[in-house]
Amino acid sequence: MTKRKARLKRPINPMPDFVLEALEKNKLFDAYEARPPYQRNDYVGWITRAKRDETRQKRLKQMLDELKRGDTYMNMRYKARNT
Numbered sequence: 542m543t544k545r546k547a548r549l550k551r552p553i554n555p556m557p558d559f560v561l562e563a564l565e566k567n568k569l570f571d572a573y574e575a576r577p578p579y580q581r582n583d584y585v586g587w588i589t590r591a592k593r594d595e596t597r598q599k600r601l602k603q604m605l606d607e608l609k610r611g612d613t614y615m616n617m618r619y620k621a622r623n624t
Contacts, residue, residue: 548578551582557585560588564608569608572608576608580614583615587615588600588604603616
């Protein structure tokens with residue numbers, strides 16, 4: 542797992558085990574790590590802020606689908622930067 546120093550101005554959301562497990566199960570951890578720190582943080586915060594488990598699971602599925610496609614972030618077009 543590659544750690545990048547995040548320069549986020551917002552509080553960093555810790556990744557819950559169920560999100561990590563879903564990323565690993567779906568072989569999407571590398572796609573998640575390739576996203577900018579703000580996107581990773583926003584995804585985790587958005588998922589964990591849901592009050593109902595049904596909503597958390599729906600948001601988790603959306604994140605996984607977007608990572609799999611690679612061209613979307615929070616229902617917006619996303620194009621990875623070539624570094």
